[in-house]
Amino acid sequence: MYDPKSGHADEFIDHQEILDTLEYADKNKNNEALIRRILEKAALRKGLSHREASVLLACEIPELNQEIYRLAEQIKKDFYGNRIVIFAPLYLSNYCVNGCVYCPYHQKNHHIARKKLTQEEIRREVIALQDMGHKRLAIESGEDPKNNPIEYILDSIKTIYSIKHKNGAIRRVNVNIAATTVENYRKLKEAGIGTYILFQETYHKESYEKLHPTGPKHDYCYHTEAMDRAMEGGIDDVGLGVLFGLEMYRYEFAGLLMHAEHLEAAFGVGPHTISVPRIKRADDIDPSAFDNGIDDEIFGKIIACIRVAVPYTGMIISTRETKACREKVIRYGISQISGGSRTSVGGYYEPEPEEENSAQFDVSDNRTLDEVVRWLIGMDYIPSFCTACYREGRTGDRFMSLCKNQQILNCCHPNALMTLQEYLEDYASPETKAAGEALIRREIPRVPRERTREILEENLEKIQNGMRDFRF
Numbered sequence: 001m002y003d004p005k006s007g008h009a010d011e012f013i014d015h016q017e018i019l020d021t022l023e024y025a026d027k028n029k030n031n032e033a034l035i036r037r038i039l040e041k042a043a044l045r046k047g048l049s050h051r052e053a054s055v056l057l058a059c060e061i062p063e064l065n066q067e068i069y070r071l072a073e074q075i076k077k078d079f080y081g082n083r084i085v086i087f088a089p090l091y092l093s094n095y096c097v098n099g100c101v102y103c104p105y106h107q108k109n110h111h112i113a114r115k116k117l118t119q120e121e122i123r124r125e126v127i128a129l130q131d132m133g134h135k136r137l138a139i140e141s142g143e144d145p146k147n148n149p150i151e152y153i154l155d156s157i158k159t160i161y162s163i164k165h166k167n168g169a170i171r172r173v174n175v176n177i178a179a180t181t182v183e184n185y186r187k188l189k190e191a192g193i194g195t196y197i198l199f200q201e202t203y204h205k206e207s208y209e210k211l212h213p214t215g216p217k218h219d220y221c222y223h224t225e226a227m228d229r230a231m232e233g234g235i236d237d238v239g240l241g242v243l244f245g246l247e248m249y250r251y252e253f254a255g256l257l258m259h260a261e262h263l264e265a266a267f268g269v270g271p272h273t274i275s276v277p278r279i280k281r282a283d284d285i286d287p288s289a290f291d292n293g294i295d296d297e298i299f300g301k302i303i304a305c306i307r308v309a310v311p312y313t314g315m316i317i318s319t320r321e322t323k324a325c326r327e328k329v330i331r332y333g334i335s336q337i338s339g340g341s342r343t344s345v346g347g348y349y350e351p352e353p354e355e356e357n358s359a360q361f362d363v364s365d366n367r368t369l370d371e372v373v374r375w376l377i378g379m380d381y382i383p384s385f386c387t388a389c390y391r392e393g394r395t396g397d398r399f400m401s402l403c404k405n406q407q408i409l410n411c412c413h414p415n416a417l418m419t420l421q422e423y424l425e426d427y428a429s430p431e432t433k434a435a436g437e438a439l440i441r442r443e444i445p446r447v448p449r450e451r452t453r454e455i456l457e458e459n460l461e462k463i464q465n466g467m468r469d470f471r472f
C-alpha cells in the first residue's frame with residue numbers, strides 16, 4: 001500500500017499505486033475540466049501530487065499542453081529568475097563491480113580503459129577545471145569497494161577543496177557515488193559535500209533487477225532507500241534522477257514524484273535537485289537496444305511537468321543533450337547545466353588518447369565553457385557560479401523555505417551577477433567579456449532594493465579591481 005512516510009521502498013514507491021496513477025492519467029488525458037483544475041492548482045506554485053502531474057503529462061489537448069509549457073516557463077522565472085548555475089563533472093575512477101547493462105563501466109567490459117586518478121592527477125584535473133572558470137563540481141565514480149573505497153572519495157574531496165590556483169577555487173563539491181551506509185553518508189557530510197546525487201535509473205523494480213543483474217547495485221530497496229540513509233547521515237541536499245530510456249517514461253515520472261513526496265513526508269524536505277539524463281551511446285552500449293527511448297518533444301514535456309509539480313526543486317541537464325535540445329528545455333525549468341564537460345577519467349588536464357577511452361558516454365554538447373557562457377548570455381540568462389547558499393548554511397529545509405517564498409531571488413540575483421563578473425575578469429574571452437558586461441549593466445536596474453543595488457555596484461567595482469575574497 002502506498003505510504004509516502006514509510007521507510008520501505010516498496011511502500012513509498014508502491015507499484016500498484018503507479019499502475020493506478022497511469023490508468024487514472026490515461027482515463028483523464030482528454031478531461032478538459034479536470035486538467036484546467038490541475039493547472040489552476042499548479043498556478044498557486046505549491047506543487048502537485050504525482051497523480052495530478054501524471055494527468056498533465058498524459059494530456060492530449062493541444063491548447064492545454066501549451067498552457068503547461070507557459071506555466072512551467074513562468075514558474076521557472078518566478079523561482080529561479082534568469083540564472084543558470086554552472087557545474088562540471090569530474091570522473092575519479094571507472095573501476096566498477098556492478099553489471100548495469102546500460103553503462104560501459106560494467107564489470108564485464110574488458111576493453112574499456114580502467115583508470116583511477118591519483119591525488120596528484122586530481123590536482124591536475126582541478127587546476128584545469130579552475131582555469132576554465134569552474135567553481136562547482138560533481139564527482140563521479142564507479143562502485144568498487146576495493147579500488148574506490150569511501151576513504152579514497154573523502155581524500156579526493158579534501159584534495160579538491162584544498163587547491164587554490166590563481167584566483168580559482170572549487171567552492172562546492174557535489175557527489176554522485178553508489179548507494180552507501182549511513183556511516184559513510186555522515187563522513188561525506190563531514191567532508192563538506194554539497195548535494196548527494198544518486199540516480200534511481202528506474203523505479204520499476206522488476207526492470208531494475210534485470211538491468212542490474214549483478215553486483216551490490218542489484219538490490220533495488222537498498223538503492224531506493226539510499227536518500228533516507230543520506231538524510232539520516234545528515235546530508236540534507238539530495239538529488240534524484242531517472243535514466244530515461246530504460247522504462248516507460250510515465251512510470252518513471254510518477255515514481256520520481258512519489259520519491260519526492262516521500263522525502264517531503266518523511267524528512268520535511270524534498271529533493272534539492274532532479275536530473276533528467278537520457279541513455280547515450282557509449283563504449284559497448286547502443287541506446288537503440290533499449291525500447292523506451294523518448295524523443296525531444298516528450299523530453300521537453302517531462303521537464304515542464306516536473307517544473308510545475310515541484311517548483312522549488314532545481315533541475316539539472318548535462319552535456320548528454322545537444323545545444324539545440326538544451327536551448328529548448330532550459331526555458332521549461334532547467335536551473336543547472338554542465339559545461340565544457342569530459343566524461344572520461346582524467347580528460348581535463350590532457351585529452352585522452354583514442355586507444356585509451358575511459359569515457360562513460362558520448363557527450364553531445366562539446367563546446368568549451370566560454371562558449372557555453374557566451375551562449376547563455378546571448379539568450380539573456382545569467383550564468384551563475386554562485387555557491388553562497390551552501391556556504392552560508394542555506395541547505396535542506398532552510399533553502400527550501402526561502403525558495404518556496406521566492407525570497408531566494410533577492411540574494412541569488414546579485415550574487416549571480418558578482419560571480420559572473422569574477423568569471424569575466426579571470427577566464428572569459430574578450431567577446432564573452434564584452435557580452436557579459438553588457439548583460440550585467442542591463443541586469444543591475446532589475447535588483448529591487450536600492451541599498452542592495454548600491455552594494456552590488458560597489459562589489460562589482462571591487463571585483464574589477466582584483467578583489468576576490470567574497471563568500472559566494
Ligand code: SAM
Pocket residue numbers: 102103104140141142143176177178179198199201217242243277278279280281282285320360361
Ligand atoms: N556508480 C554510481 C551509481 O551507481 O550511481 C555513480 C553513477 S555514474 C558515474 C552516473 C550516472 O550515469 C548513472 O547513475 C547513470 O544514470 C548514468 N549513465 C550510465 N550509463 C549511461 C549511458 N550509457 N548514457 C547516459 N547516462 C549513463
